[in-house]
Amino acid sequence: MQFTINGRAFEADVDIRTSLLDLCREHLDLTGAKKGCDHGQCGACTMLINGRRVNSCLTLAVMHQEDEIITIEGVGDPQGLHPLQHAFVRHDAYQCGYCTPGQICSAIGMLDEIKKGWPSHVSADLSSPVFDDQEISERMSGNLCRCAAYTNVVDAIREVADSAANDRTADEKDKVMADEVMA
């Protein structure tokens, strides 16, 4: 079987029953994603498939040979941390760290869902969800943290989301100024 993971091509000769999680952990030496429950209940195995967050324990590797898969190893490394990784460190958003790779991959997918305007169960108006801590908690409910670092996880995600929003606002201001100069 052939795979594209973190932008790299991989080949592996694995049993047809192999989950995407086991493929990465047991055969490709990508051990960042963790096996918590192996039943899709804890979120520790979360990866991004074509940019969407999924439970890698609940899908067969063989079904994803045409997809772009990103694991935590593809999100950042010690020399170049992803903003969410920085934020998790800054906010102490973990204790044992076992759920953290899944939390971060899930948060990346979740922030993209918000960017697309997707509503959630707690959105009062499904057409224009407001982004607040309650929304983060609801949208991250598929990621358990048995150390219960939840409040700090929310703070870390909130910081990155706010700074992305500020960057967008700054970009828009720049664009307005550029337009004015052009005019």
Add this chain to the structure above:
Amino acid sequence: MKTFDYRKALTPEAAVETFDGETARFIAGGTNLLDLMKLQVETPDKLVDISRLDLASIDEREDGGLTIGALVPNADLAADPRVIDRYEVLSRALLAGASGQLRNKASTGGNLLQRTRCYYFYDTGSRCNKRTPGSGCDAIGGANRILAVLGTSEHCIATHPSDMAVAMRALDATVLTLKRDGDRRRISIHDFYRLPGDTPHIETVLDTGELITHIELPKPPSGRQAYRKVRDRASYAFALVSVGAVIHIQERRIARAAFAFGGLAPMPWRSQAVELALIGKAPTRDTFEAAADALLAEAKGFGGNDFKIPLARRTLIATLRDLTEH
């Protein structure tokens, strides 16, 4: 997990052709099937991968209804602006179910076919007529807090777990299928599920190897819609009781009502008796009480789940109150 033969289908026709034998299964999102295969509750000898079929679009129908491809992920269906605008109960039901990760993977067709979360169905050391026909039911007389109070039989008291399917029943959806002989069927969602009776392992009217291709929603109903779900925690839990509701009030009378329920029965439950108790009446507390009486007239608890009967009453009345207040 038992091993299996894996085949990927590229067209619906090829999928039904490739499906042979009683124990083959179609796999789309796989979020429920693979979980059951790990536990060897499901032991298919062949998986037909339908995840790449061209059935992932939501198309407009002339009457304002929608045709939903069976492979549209739950997340995409919930976020579709047309669904939000015309079928809020469906969007709300989907968003009340599972987690962000699961909704990204789970398909519309698969959601209809997900299996019960009855503990005894999952535990292969227990007796379960749904898993092993004729073996008995350890849920009756066991830990049955999450199980059914309506539509049960002496052989099975499992609940259907889907939130989405409850909304589909409130919206009078139609399931479109392709059979192995090439015939296509249109099955009303109201005829799609079967009660357990003495064959709890047979849950729908689908034939072996019959593929769900689409779900059709009729012209959007007038009036207001809601989905209210009561569960053990605020997020990512199955319903103890849920209500999918559509209600239309004209001149202070209830002109139309469509009410479906989750967490109460072996299938998403639609109650005509509730609707008859509401239609033509003024939206008052007495009317709501009468509707709850009609819903629960035949309800039967099994000890651990007795609380669901008053909980269903209160949840229905609260939903009616919210929908009819200005």
